Amino acid sequence: MRISIVLAALLLLGSSVARAETGKASYYPGVGRSGEMTCAHRSRPFGSMVRVSFGNHSIQCRVNDRGPFIRGRIIDVSTAAARALGMMKAGVVRVSIE
DSSP: OHHHHHHHHHHHHHHHSOOOEEEEEEEEOOSSSTTOOEEEOSSSOTTOEEEEEETTEEEEEEEEEOOOOSTTEEEEEEHHHHHHHTOTTTSSEEEEEO
């Protein structure tokens, strides 16, 4: 009985824990309203919020597109999100997302 309760709790907790990823990010004009912080991710569900961190900056953006389709990149952020992260001059930077 106790084992099944513990297993059920672990399954529930495991499904709600966000996956963390680290890799390269780029920016693109984005799909959405002007100034909205959105992003493109290959597998995260549309509408989900991800926290993107670069250096001392961290933002939340909404997944509303698929991509990036360039090998080695894990996320594309909108221009507004890139400005907030401070990555406009670099173009492609290493970020962590969760």
